[in-house]
Amino acid sequence: MNPLLGAEQAVLGSVLLDPxxxxxxxxxxPDHFYRPVHQALFAALRKLRDDGHPALAEESVPLSWVTDAVAEASTHVFRGLTAVYAHTLISACPRPAHAPVYGRMVLEGAxxxxxxxxxxxxxxxxRADALQGEVEGALHYADVLTGVLSDLAQRWGTEPRPVAPATPPATVPVTPPPVRAEQVAEDERFLLAVLAEQPKAMDEVVGWLRPGDFADPAHGxxxxxxxxxxHRGEPIDRVTLLWEAQRRGLLADGTLSGDQLAAICDGVGPGSAEWLGELVMRSSVTRTAATSARTIRALSENEALTPGRLINHALHALGPLDEVRSRWQAVNGRPAPTPTAPTRSATGPPPAQVHAALARSAPRPASPSSARPGSAPSLAALRPPSRGHG
Structure with missing residues (x-):
């Protein structure tokens, strides 16, 4: 059985056995459950509780608790929920008292x-912004993701802080969409040509444009x-630039060739380095956002990561985007928003949640029934001592 499915069934079964x-x-x-039928049933059980269902006041849980929950949930789902399935959920619950632990497993999956x-x-x-030459959509969803991570950290009861994973997930480098790749490369070549031909052009971009903002590593x-x-105050032209490239070993290792550099510098017309630099920055923002998103997705699909580590690794993966974003907003005259740390409850996580977390790691004494190989507890043994279906 899928562990998450088993946890969801166990939570619902425990509540059906013991309201x-x-x-x-x-x-x-309810939306922490993966299956819609489970979402509907958990919402129905909470509604019955809030409406003061008679089962809450009785020592023995009446059958109406199950049938009324199924009837209420059936108004929101059209298939998959029957009285038979409700009893399947009851059978899937080993111990009703372990409900907080099962619930924490469900929250982890969510x-x-x-x-x-x-x-x-x-x-x-x-990717959509990259096609349109925009950045606002990517920055908006980056803010949304940051807020989600902070909220999830609070729900889980951990302190959100960027932490680098011991082994970064393997992701393929992000390139601009094919229809934009050539335009991005052309913008980069044009900018480099302007910088090589206009002595004062570097002053317009050197404060905020970085080599990593270029999609082509050779251009960077x-x-x-x-x-x-x-930086050294030396003259800039195609000759000094070629010499500097040679001193850095870029010609020897094949990163650049003299013909490539000549092609970039030849035939350049008038242009604004600042405007071209902003075009390069736009591409850098969307490319970095896509890279961060793919890294976070790879992390979230690793089921071995605990939620606390996943949240902190995801925040770390957003770090490069925050850095590029701050430079982009500075060059556009807009201050970067100051991230607000999530407020932590003075009392910490809910006690039941803390108990559930401790229960998952605390050693448990062996049950007397476990001393007999092959023995299985009866259905009655799964119910709380003071409650049972009447």
Whole structure:
């Protein structure tokens, strides 16, 4: 059985067996369940509790608790939920008292799923912006993802902080969409030509444009050479630029060739380095956003990562985008928004949630029945001592 499916069934089964377990699951929401039928049933059980169902006041849980829950949930789902399936859920619950632990497993699955979904949205927005030469959509969904991570950290009871994974997930480098790749490369070549031919052009971009902003690594290395000449106060032209590239080994290792550099510098017309640099920055923002999104998606699909580590690794993966974004907004005269740390509850996570976390790692004494190989507990043994279906 899928572990997450088993956890969802166990949570619902525990509440069907013992309505009192709902008081330990107030931090769990219906949309934390993966299956729609489970979402509907958990919402129905909470509604019956809030409406004061008679089962809450009785020592023995009446059959109406199950039938009324199924009837209420059936108004929101059209298939998959029957009285037979409700009893299947009851059978899937080993111990009703373990409901908070099962619920925490459900929440863990929901955290992985939510981060995956928002990473996909960020990636889609970044690709759409790259096609249109925009950045606002990618930056908006990056803000949304950051807010989601902070909210999930609070729900899980951990402190959100960027932490680099011990082994970064393998992701394919992001390139501009094919219909834009040539235009991006042309913008980069034009910018480099302007910087090589206009002595004062570097002053317009050197404060905010970085070699890593170039999609073509060779163009980034050539910009690095320009920056070195500018930093040393040496003259910049095609001859000094070629010499600097040679000193850095770019000709020897094949990163650049003399013909490539000549092609970039030949035939350049008048142009604005600042305007061209902004075009390069636009491409850098969307490319970095797409890379961050793919890294976060790869992390979220790793089921071995605990939610706390997943959230912190995802925040770390957004770091490069935050850095590029701050430079982009600075050059456009807009201050970068100051991220607000999520407010932590003075009392910490819900006690039932803490108990569930501890229960997952605390050693348990062997049950007397486990001493007899092959023995299995009866259905009656799964119910709380003071409750049973009447």
């Amino acid at each position: 009192g377990q709902l008081s330990h699951l107030d931090w769990l929401a 955290i992985h799923r939510s981060i995956t979904e928002h990473a996909i949205r960020l990636h889609q927005a970044a 290395q050539l910009y690095r050479c320009l920056g070195a000449l500018h």
